[in-house]
Amino acid sequence: MVCCQHLETKYKSMKTTLTILTALILVCVSKLNAQTIYVDASNNTGVEDGTQQNPFNTITEGLFVAQNGDAISVALGTYLEDTLLIEHCVSITGDNRSSTIVEGTFVLSSKLDTMPVAISNLWCQNVMHSDSGYTQTPLTIQECGLKTLFDVTPMVYETGRKCIKNNIVTDSIHLSSASCNANCEISNCESGGGIHVSSSSLKGQVHILENQINGSLIIETVAKLDTLFVSENTIQDSLIVVSVSSDYDIISENSIGDGMRLVATAHLGFQFTNNQVQNGSLLAFYKALSTSEIKNNTFLNGGIKLGATSAQIEITGNEIQTDGTESGIRLNIKSGGEINDNTIILPYLLASGIPFEADTNAICGIFVNSTSFTGMAGNHVMGGSYAVYLKAVASHSTMNNTIEDAHFGLYLATVAGDVDSNRVEECIADGMILNNFAEYADTNSIRINNNIVRNNGGNGIWVKGNALMGKQSETGTGYNTIKENDGYDLYIETPATLYDTIWAQNNQWTHSSESEVELHDIYDASDNPSKSLVMFSPVLPSGTGEIEGVVFKMYPNPAASVVSIQSVVFSHESATIEILDLKGRKLIEMHSTEGVDKYELNVSQLKNGTYLCTISTQDNSSSQKLIIQK
Numbered sequence: 001m002v003c004c005q006h007l008e009t010k011y012k013s014m015k016t017t018l019t020i021l022t023a024l025i026l027v028c029v030s031k032l033n034a035q036t037i038y039v040d041a042s043n044n045t046g047v048e049d050g051t052q053q054n055p056f057n058t059i060t061e062g063l064f065v066a067q068n069g070d071a072i073s074v075a076l077g078t079y080l081e082d083t084l085l086i087e088h089c090v091s092i093t094g095d096n097r098s099s100t101i102v103e104g105t106f107v108l109s110s111k112l113d114t115m116p117v118a119i120s121n122l123w124c125q126n127v128m129h130s131d132s133g134y135t136q137t138p139l140t141i142q143e144c145g146l147k148t149l150f151d152v153t154p155m156v157y158e159t160g161r162k163c164i165k166n167n168i169v170t171d172s173i174h175l176s177s178a179s180c181n182a183n184c185e186i187s188n189c190e191s192g193g194g195i196h197v198s199s200s201s202l203k204g205q206v207h208i209l210e211n212q213i214n215g216s217l218i219i220e221t222v223a224k225l226d227t228l229f230v231s232e233n234t235i236q237d238s239l240i241v242v243s244v245s246s247d248y249d250i251i252s253e254n255s256i257g258d259g260m261r262l263v264a265t266a267h268l269g270f271q272f273t274n275n276q277v278q279n280g281s282l283l284a285f286y287k288a289l290s291t292s293e294i295k296n297n298t299f300l301n302g303g304i305k306l307g308a309t310s311a312q313i314e315i316t317g318n319e320i321q322t323d324g325t326e327s328g329i330r331l332n333i334k335s336g337g338e339i340n341d342n343t344i345i346l347p348y349l350l351a352s353g354i355p356f357e358a359d360t361n362a363i364c365g366i367f368v369n370s371t372s373f374t375g376m377a378g379n380h381v382m383g384g385s386y387a388v389y390l391k392a393v394a395s396h397s398t399m400n401n402t403i404e405d406a407h408f409g410l411y412l413a414t415v416a417g418d419v420d421s422n423r424v425e426e427c428i429a430d431g432m433i434l435n436n437f438a439e440y441a442d443t444n445s446i447r448i449n450n451n452i453v454r455n456n457g458g459n460g461i462w463v464k465g466n467a468l469m470g471k472q473s474e475t476g477t478g479y480n481t482i483k484e485n486d487g488y489d490l491y492i493e494t495p496a497t498l499y500d501t502i503w504a505q506n507n508q509w510t511h512s513s514e515s516e517v518e519l520h521d522i523y524d525a526s527d528n529p530s531k532s533l534v535m536f537s538p539v540l541p542s543g544t545g546e547i548e549g550v551v552f553k554m555y556p557n558p559a560a561s562v563v564s565i566q567s568v569v570f571s572h573e574s575a576t577i578e579i580l581d582l583k584g585r586k587l588i589e590m591h592s593t594e595g596v597d598k599y600e601l602n603v604s605q606l607k608n609g610t611y612l613c614t615i616s617t618q619d620n621s622s623s624q625k626l627i628i629q630k
Helices: 002-032 059-065 514-521
Strands: 036-039 071-074 077-079 083-086 091-093 100-102 105-108 117-120 126-129 139-142 149-153 162-165 173-177 184-187 195-202 206-209 217-224 228-231 239-246 249-252 260-267 270-273 282-295 304-316 319-321 329-335 338-340 343-348 364-373 375-377 380-384 386-399 402-404 408-413 416-420 423-425 432-435 445-449 452-454 461-464 481-483 490-492 500-507 522-524 532-538 553-555 562-566 576-580 586-591 598-602 609-616 621-628
Touching (some): 059 071, 059 083, 173 184, 184 195, 195 206, 206 217, 228 239, 343 364, 364 375, 432 445, 514 522, 576 598
Parallel strands (some): 071 091, 083 105, 126 149, 173 195, 206 228, 217 239, 228 249, 304 338, 329 364, 343 380, 375 386, 386 416
Antiparallel strands (some): 553 562, 609 621
16 A cells, blocks of 8 residues: 555656656747747838748737747837737837837737746837636736736636836836736836736735836735735835735835835734835734834834734834824834834924823824833934823833923833833923823832933923832832922822832932922822832932942943942942842842952943942942943
């Protein structure tokens, strides 16, 4: 039985090989027997046999005698022929598209086989397939002029590749298939209207490259199983991609006049990179979206709006300007998402008077509504009703962002998250508003470390729930600079259901003494110690990291490989020197030796970023921020 199966497999393999060889032999024979048929409209001698000496005077005559593999050479002139039926796989070449004028339409017969058809260097009305059957013939149209390119193939199992290159089309390009199993390329064409490619089931690749499109580019599929490439096109109007199920798409280096729309039920991901959108936004809506990126694009008057149930989306390095009619980045997802290193500029907009948690229609630099959001870092946001409006049950980190000139700086509603090393300045109202989720009132915990919040017209930080802004027992927490705000540096509004301690130690305030900070810089709206107790201790603004007698100098800062730590404490007390990351994890540790007041720490193994250097004795400790920059 095994032997029989082996023989059957071997037979099938041999049969396949023979089939391929037979096809190759037929192609070779066709090429060996190929001839060039000449056509010249000016031949009115009455002697015509298709030779160069006696050319046919109509293309129809040339097509009638042509066989597979033949070439038809068409001389300059005007050919008044209506429908030119191509029944064999031939190449048709004119003198050039401005002098070889065909006043008719080329129609590819459904009887054509797998050999190619090529049309080049002439002008015609249209090139299309017949209304019946399916096509398996590769078609190339290049260096042509066309009034329109409108080709609809209604039958399934279309396998013939289409290559449309270097053409000028007065009207529009529309290629439609009931089903396509082959690649389609439209490159370096100029279209007076738009380009529309559609298929009920697209299993090949679509390449739209380097075209000048004086209209919209629309690509529609029901089931798409291969990659879409859209690159280096100039699109006067919109770019629209609509599919039910889509494989990975790459859209890069295009100039888009009037925004873009991506819609799919299930999408295996896309790249939207290095595009310039002149006027309008990128609108993308998905049920499920795999790993994707929107990266290094320029939006001159529009933004990014993306909605999905699940989206592993990275929005990075974009430059976005809007006129204030829409947000810079608006992200509505259940889970996933990163927003990093974008520059977003909006005009100043007055926020509405409704409660923060209900102000979800506000125009923001960045707006995120999510259940679980990965985080944002390194963004520079100017203007808007809110520079950043972030609402997520779990928000992992908001780090190293610069926020300015908005009405409100950062609004954050979350159960747990890190707000670290951000700069919020020159906002008209409050710098940061930190809200809670009432249903998780007992577990709300927002950690606020190493931020600069100053020169805002309202309160520096408005806390509407529990927040950790510096807890003495937790190494590396606090160290915020919250000062010179027109309201209170810290305004605390504890919900009626919450009884907790607000930890606000290790920070710099507008004032330096504890009594002045308590009187002028921190306000507890409940004013009830049994309800909420504010724990704070001011850091003197000396820049030396002084806390209860431990003073040290650290240089250079930023450092690349070695940092020097110097303190008089080392000479008379046993001390521990530690380098910690911003989550409090110990990375480097050294113990002092009596009589030595200076130590050098090798930090070359640390990556670029922000760290904390902490000096601890038996009774006291002090910390400073250390920047590693190589």
